[in-house]
Structures are given as C-alpha cells and as structure tokens.
Amino acid sequence: MNKKNYKILKILNNNIILAYDLKNKKETILMGKGLGFNKKENSKEYIPNKNIQRSFIANDERIKNEYFRLVKQIDPKIIEICEKIIQISEQKLGDLNSHIHIILVDHIAFAIERVKTGLEITNPFIDEIKILYPDEFDIAAEGIEMIKKNLDLDLGLGEVGFISMHLHSSRKNIKVKETVKNTRILNEIINIIEEGLNIKLDKTQYSYKRLINHLQSTLSRIKNKKCIKNPLLDNIKKEFKDSYVIIEKIKAKIEKEYELEVPEQELGYMAIHIERLKN
Structure with missing residues (x-):
C-alpha cells in the first residue's frame, strides 16, 4: 500500500484542494483534474505526482483565504486558464510571486465581466508595454487566445498589455501600480519629446524601440542611483542646446514623479538620443 503523502485540509472544488504536505510539512x-473528487477533509491520502498539474505553497494566511474566496466565486475555467498562464510564465521567466495566483484570477475575471457588459477600457501604453516587456507580452497574448478559445470571448489587445504588466510585476516582485507608473512616465516623456521636436514618432520603427529601452535604462539607473559617467558632457551641452530645452522638461518630470535628482551625466545621454531623432 502506498504511503500517505498528504493530509486533506480543505476541498475547494473537484479540481483544487488545500493539503498538508506530510514530507515537507507545508500547506x-x-x-x-478530479483531485477533490471523493476526498474527505482531514483524511490522509496518497496523491501521485502525475495527478498534480499545478501546486503552490500557501505560506501567507491572507493570500490563502483570498484564494479560497475567489475559487468559490469564479468560474473554474477562468481559474484553470489563469493557472496555465502562470505555469507558462514560470517555465519561461522563472518563479513568480505567489500573490499572482490571486491577482491574475481577480483581474481576468473582472475583465471578462467588463467585456460582457460592453464596457471597453483602452490601454494607452500598449506600444510601450510591448517593447518594455516582450516576453510577458507574448505570454499574455497566448493567454488571451486561451480565453478566446475556451470562453468564446475576445478581451482585446489592450488586455494583453494589462496582463503583461501583472506578469512583469510578479516577476520583479514589485507592486503592479509601480509598473503602471513607470510605463506611464515613459509614455509622458515620449510626449514631451514629440512636442519639443514637433514630430510624431513612428512606434513601429526600431528607433522608437531603441529610444524606449534607453529611457527605461536611464530611469532604472536614476532610481537605483547607479548613473554612468559621460566624458562628452561639456561638448554635448555646447552642441545640443536645443535638445537641452527638451531635456530640462524631462528632468523636471522625472524629479517630480520620483522625488529624485537627475544627474547631469544622464541628461547628456538623453540629449544625444533626442538629437538623433531630430536628424
């Protein structure tokens, strides 16, 4: 007879259970499929690994209780799709914060309800998100296709962007509002550049992708106080005076949003990129 490896603590539905791992001593x-069928709470059971499609450790009591609430309220198909998205993400991106099991289910369930009622929410940062988080974007697009196939509902391209930000936040272990803020600020910096140069950048061009990546790296260095020296700074300030007018506006934006001082060295590098756009 097989040795018992789990104690069944709570049966959430036929496919999801809370169990105590007798070997690792963790909930x-x-x-x-069918894991909860014919099981009894507080019983010790042998569950073969081949029958377990997904698992995550429930360390945080609040996360665990919130997940229970969602499982009881939300269509099991939605939970299954979300778990598949998480599984693909962890295979391709590495471990995600365990809170993603709640956040993604809650977000997608709400998005589905919103679309069903005819309320469409656009994503103004979709082009930037696609450039900044390409791996997350591809996985999110795959998830949207799963929803379309299994639920006969198209959440749209904008939702690909929102799911991408959730995956990125979980991957980097930061709050999604920080990811949204960073993306918004990049978008607004682009607007400052376009207004200053009186042009409209082509977001399909490689030059736009290069600019976004450069600005993202710049913001990251500023926030982490790891700026690099610019030996050409004095020459840049003399040669690119017009670009520096735009740079001053960008500097003011970054300092206001992050409450951090922008080093002059970084301003020089930004001026080079803006000058390249002019030409």
Whole structure:
C-alpha cells in the first residue's frame, strides 16, 4: 500500500484542494483534474505526482483565504486558464510571486465581466508595454487566445498589455501600480519629446524601440542611483542646446514623479538620443 503523502485540509472544488504536505510539512494548494473528487477533509491520502498539474505553497494566511474566496466565486475555467498562464510564465521567466495566483484570477475575471457588459477600457501604453516587456507580452497574448478559445470571448489587445504588466510585476516582485507608473512616465516623456521636436514618432520603427529601452535604462539607473559617467558632457551641452530645452522638461518630470535628482551625466545621454531623432 502506498504511503500517505498528504493530509486533506480543505476541498475547494473537484479540481483544487488545500493539503498538508506530510514530507515537507507545508500547506500546499494542489490542482489537478478530479483531485477533490471523493476526498474527505482531514483524511490522509496518497496523491501521485502525475495527478498534480499545478501546486503552490500557501505560506501567507491572507493570500490563502483570498484564494479560497475567489475559487468559490469564479468560474473554474477562468481559474484553470489563469493557472496555465502562470505555469507558462514560470517555465519561461522563472518563479513568480505567489500573490499572482490571486491577482491574475481577480483581474481576468473582472475583465471578462467588463467585456460582457460592453464596457471597453483602452490601454494607452500598449506600444510601450510591448517593447518594455516582450516576453510577458507574448505570454499574455497566448493567454488571451486561451480565453478566446475556451470562453468564446475576445478581451482585446489592450488586455494583453494589462496582463503583461501583472506578469512583469510578479516577476520583479514589485507592486503592479509601480509598473503602471513607470510605463506611464515613459509614455509622458515620449510626449514631451514629440512636442519639443514637433514630430510624431513612428512606434513601429526600431528607433522608437531603441529610444524606449534607453529611457527605461536611464530611469532604472536614476532610481537605483547607479548613473554612468559621460566624458562628452561639456561638448554635448555646447552642441545640443536645443535638445537641452527638451531635456530640462524631462528632468523636471522625472524629479517630480520620483522625488529624485537627475544627474547631469544622464541628461547628456538623453540629449544625444533626442538629437538623433531630430536628424
């Protein structure tokens, strides 16, 4: 007879249970087709690994209780799709913060309800998101296709962007509002550049992707106080005076948003990129 490896603590539905791992001595949420069927709470059971499609350790009591609430309220198909998206993400991107199991389910369930009622929310940062988080974007697009195939509902391209930001935030272990803020600020910096140069940048061009990546790296260095020296700074200030007018506006924007001083060295590098756009 097989040795018991789990104690069943709570049956959430036929496919999801909360169990105590007798070997690792940890509470774990297990998912698999029919895992909860014919099981009894507080019983010790042998569950073969081949029957467990997904699992995550329920360390945080608040996360665990919130997940229970969602499982009871939300269509199991939605939970299954979300877990598949998380599984693909962890295979391609590495471990995600365990809170993603709640955040993604909650977000996608709300998005589905919103679309069903005819309320469409646009994503103004979709071009920037696609450039900044390409791996997350591809996975999110795959998730949207799963929803379309299994639920006969198209959440649209904008939702690909929103899911991408959730995956990125979980990957980097930061709050999604920080990811949204960073993306918004990049978008507004682009607007400052376009207004200053009186042009409209072509977001399909490689030059736009290069600019976004440069600005993202610049913001990251500023926030982490790891700026690099610019030996050409004096010459840049003399040669690119017009670009510096735009740079001063960008500097003011960054300092206001992040409450950090922007080093002059970084301003020089930004001026080079803006000058390149002029030409």
